[in-house]
Amino acid sequence: MGVTRAPGASEPPVGPTGRGPAEAVDPRRWWALVFIALAQLMVVLDATIVNIALPSAQRALDISDGNRQWVITAYSLAFGGLLLLGGRVADLVGRKRTFVIGLVGFAAASALGGAATNSVMLFGARALQGVFAALLAPSALSLLTTTFTDPKERGKAFGIYGALAGSGSAIGFVVGGILTEYLNWRWCLYVNVPIAIVAVTGALALLHDHPGHAEARLDVPGVLLGCGGLVALVHGFSEAQPRGWNDPYVLAMFAAAVVLLTVFVWWQNRAPSPLLPLHIVKDRDRAGCFLTMMLAVIGLFGLFLFLTYYFQVVLGYSPLHTGLAFLPLTGAIIIGSTQISARLLQHVPPRALMVPGMIFSAAGMLLLTRMTVHSSYTSEILPALILMGLGMGLTFMPVFATATAGVAPRDAGVTSATVNTSQQVGGSIGTALLNTLATTSSTGYIAAHLTNPAQRGMVIREGVVHGYTVAIWWAAGVMLLAGLVAGLMVTAKAPKHGNPADAPLPEPVA
Template sequence: MSETVQVAADKAQAPDPNRWKALTFIALAQLMVVLDATIVNIALPSAQQDLGISDGNRQWVITAYALAFGGLLLFGGRIADIWGRKRTFVTGLIGFAGASALGGAATNEAMLLGSRALQGAFGALLAPAALSLLAVMFTDSKERAKAFGIYGAIAGGGGAVGLILGGFLTEYLDWRWTFFVNIPFAVVAAAGAYFVIREPAGRNRSPLDIPGVVLSTVGLVSLVYGFTRAESEGWGDSMTIGLFVASAVLLAAFVLVESKVKAPLLPLRVITERNRGGVYLSLGLAIIAMFGLFLFLTYYLQIVKGYSPVKTGFAFLPMIAGMIAGSTQIGARLMNRLPARLLMGPGFLVAAAGMLLLTQMEIGSSYAALLLPAMLLLGLGMGTAFMPAMSLATLGVEPRDSGVASAMVNTSQQVGGAIGTALLNTIAASATTAYVKDHIAGATTQPQQQLVQLQAQVHGYTNAIWFAVGILVVAAGIAFTFINAGSPDATAAAGSLEGTEDDLKVPVIAH
């Protein structure tokens, strides 16, 4: 009997002969998801004008996607464990294609926002499933490192592809093609995955934590909607306050439920460990600052400076180049020699310095003299900080928690992006309104009034960017004080003395 069990175990652990083909389709799906996070930014001004979306609601085109994605990632990871990784991955791709078709065909604001939320929900199914598939298919340490390296490179470069492709599609075709372009990506990846990927062994048969799913998702929706409503109704509005209170109660109840149930959606041991908690918190704050900035710079370049969508896409390239350089040339080279806090803290401060430059933005500001160096500093700082953060977030985690720890990295990024877009847009809109109120009386001609409107917009952007600078400084402070792990080499050496053989086989997933 034991011999039969051993043969079955050996068969289950044998490498999938099609694993490298499978990586192609998994990477294609990852490119689609990452691309979609930036491609719509470039198309947003055109979509807003075409569908008559108000300034107060425009950020929901970004926020609906980010919130659904971030709020449901933990749930998506659990579904993949229970239902099967391959089945969840293919279902997520098909659903994402359908949601993209709905977005491209949108005839009004509600239809567009609904499609974005659906995209986020199906993205939350396929992203954790993709990571799980890679982790179980590539069991050899050298192969696994190569596979995750390719996956990570696509994740990093997908943002640049999205900005440029979004510009070309918006300018030469129509903003709707920024949605339709997902369909061939999803269909090819789903078909390839269905025929190539062999369902890996090992499912989690624990019951699904339904109360945890409901409490976490509704709590996060209340939080972001509270920030969004504050823009139009004010911070003292009774419903705005009620949303913040409801969010606090729901998320507190979520923590309580997770501490009591046998199979929690998010085991609290994952986030209460000092270093991982510090990574999630500082990373989430940094993303809050970055997502708001993407929105403001897109509008500044297109509306204030008059850039075309394609030119806007290329204008963001220095930031992407800085991120790649900071990640591969600084972070990757030093992360095994220095403690993570000595890369993350300075990295966030360098990004804050770039953000500080942007507070000097005016209508006539030079791209080469102001925006270019600011973007390079932002990219370098963020790239340097992100590399060790991703590694530390899953370093030394228990085998049973490796998936959820990886999902938490994505969750902190997506929720941070949703909050950042809503919060900073609220601050910018309030400052813009106040500026117009104070200066419009002195503008007697139409050109003067138009100038005041543009000055008000830039004033709103720079006000919000000051808050982003402060948020990045706080993120650096958290990295310096919360995170106390040594260099990965030292940490791994210490862990090898205590860890079991099974512990050492757990892949470190960086995303």
């Protein structure tokens, strides 16, 4: 039996299994999805589109080897560190308004980066992109959550969103390769401007939003503690790659992250308007989704890193050829999300998709552990990419849909931000941890096998590939751990079996 609430009463915390009551259906909601998805794609692919262009940008701006990582790190630091703030801003001032501000700011920062005349200008522009991406990503996901309330339609919408979230990085490699090879590296940033213009036009015309909660106050101590802790954590992992895990600076960053995030949790139990209401992460299903997402992305980002270098350095692919080599992975993620998960989620519990998805992904990883300096793409790499893609497609869609379902409307933005934060932290951990494992293993292999100076080149290449396969073994283990977490923690039923009374009531439209 449903509970009657007075107008304006705050929504209680709920589990992510319920469905909302019947609401007026917007006939243009699918067009709205196009522009939400376009904005999300822009944010996700920008994490990798610059990777392939990095060597060209480094030469053009005379960036040192030690500083070149900041082209990538400046974006991930600002994005991952400010996501919780971005999600809460979306809840306070309105999701549509935050979405449009994020799009405009992201486009401006992209234009600034494309026009960069020195390294500092490029690093600053990439950090600004991250700031506005932290506004854009949670508002996009929460708009999707509030636009599609019918369970069947919600499955289709989140299938598309999950496909973009999972394949956006691979698409970034393709687009980056094309733009770098046929135009120049600056277009890897300029390309965001026309995309943002189209998305802003569509958002203003089609998106609807409940007004923000102006009466609520921003939790300033929570912002400083939570965002500071996330920045320290992401920065620590990014610096572990070039400095080493035992470097005092890296250890100091991790220590600061632990202290700040511990105090942040303590404060959230006492804050009158918490930045992250703890009932969001205390819910078992939602916490399981957050953890599954983080573990899955650890393996996925490690794979992107290794295969990019494997294709270009070991197999001698061009940037464009490298990008195209990732296309089967992208296609498999899209099929897994939109044609399998979106169709089955109404009939099976989310973990019935997430667990097999992680097993498929782990199986694809295990196939890649067999690669050598002479591997055939068609017979050895391609089957692994297809398995990985299908597994990710099966996993990402139910993770997004389950983590954001049933949350009170005033918390939709910060819940969406927490999903994105899991993704960003997982990507940072995966890149640093797996790259360190690969480098250590490669060094040991080369030292043990380099007995004939005439074979130095071949031994180095074999050592590099050996390091990749060792790290990929670990990535496969992380994927299996993600499947175990999903199987044990995510106990939500199929959406069609959920109790409508468990869902929060919609906020009144002003």
